[in-house]
Amino acid sequence: MSLQPTFSTPTVALPVMLVAEVQDSLLVVVHDLKRLDGLLAQTMENLMQRFTAASADLSDPALVAMQELEGVRAGLHAAVTELQFQDMASQLIVHTSKILQGCAYRLASDSMGSEDGDAVPFVDDVPDRPNPVTQDEMQAGSIELF
Amino acid sequence: MPVILTVDDSPSMRKMVAFTLVGAGYQVVEAVDGVDAYEKAQAQSFDLVLTDQNMPRLDGLGLTRKLREHPSFKTVPILMLTTESSDLMKQAGRAAGATGWLVKPFDPNRLIEVIKKVIK
Numbered sequence: 001m002s003l004q005p006t007f008s009t010p011t012v013a014l015p016v017m018l019v020a021e022v023q024d025s026l027l028v029v030v031h032d033l034k035r036l037d038g039l040l041a042q043t044m045e046n047l048m049q050r051f052t053a054a055s056a057d058l059s060d061p062a063l064v065a066m067q068e069l070e071g072v073r074a075g076l077h078a079a080v081t082e083l084q085f086q087d088m089a090s091q092l093i094v095h096t097s098k099i100l101q102g103c104a105y106r107l108a109s110d111s112m113g114s115e116d117g118d119a120v121p122f123v124d125d126v127p128d129r130p131n132p133v134t135q136d137e138m139q140a141g142s143i144e145l146f
Numbered sequence: 147m148p149v150i151l152t153v154d155d156s157p158s159m160r161k162m163v164a165f166t167l168v169g170a171g172y173q174v175v176e177a178v179d180g181v182d183a184y185e186k187a188q189a190q191s192f193d194l195v196l197t198d199q200n201m202p203r204l205d206g207l208g209l210t211r212k213l214r215e216h217p218s219f220k221t222v223p224i225l226m227l228t229t230e231s232s233d234l235m236k237q238a239g240r241a242a243g244a245t246g247w248l249v250k251p252f253d254p255n256r257l258i259e260v261i262k263k264v265i266k
Contacts, residue, residue, distance in 0.1 A: 086156070135229065145246040
């Protein structure tokens with residue numbers, strides 16, 4: 001496979017060491033994002049256990065009639081919206097990670113090739129469309145019935 | 147008691163949806179993706195399907211298209227619950243046969259209101 005650039009637009013030559021450092025940095029960030037995703041998932045699991053336990057406690061027949069707990073019940077119910085943060089955060093992290101990983105492989109492929117002279121295979125799961133998560137805040141989303 | 151099939155690859159989302167629906171008096175069957183949901187849909191009938199869009203193996207649009215081909219799901223309401231909010235995706239959902247499009251995060255009270263509205 002040819003290592004010559006396949007595009008006709010002007011190219012910029014970069015020192016190999018610089019490309020290698022940028023690629024390393026990108027892969028470190030990808031690794032850190034994966035750790036962050038894991039931490040969020042673990043935290044969410046713990047939060048869900050506490051949420052479920054608190055909800056079960058409040059459903060105890062001995063407590064159901066207690067008006068003083070209405071505020072707690074309402075707060076727990078309302079927390080359902082905020083507790084969806086992990087799903088959205090995880091999708092953001094996965095999408096961003098794939099783009100960064102794609103950049104790292106692209107750098108290696110276009111600038112250096114592999115050690116045996118072949119170009120580094122391009123990762124095939126780089127997102128080809130914008131991030132599906134466009135929300136900037138944890139307010140309830142829109143509803144549209146067709 | 148109406149039975150609802152909820153489909154999402156995120157365990158936390160499945161729990162939040164189930165918590166909300168069970169608390170409102172619905173029976174819930176959970177599926178982890180479109181393939182799992184389609185298998186469960188062939189095994190029993192449901193009064194409503196609430197599905198995510200972006201999932202491995204089979205996404206929400208693909209599941210909706212497959213369910214609409216199934217005689218027992220011709221008229222069952224199918225609601226999409228997803229982070230996707232573009233008009234293009236909503237149009238695709240409508241074309242696939244979805245009944246409505248809900249953007250995450252959902253508010254539990256509003257979700258129940260919508261379900262009561264579309265469920266027969």
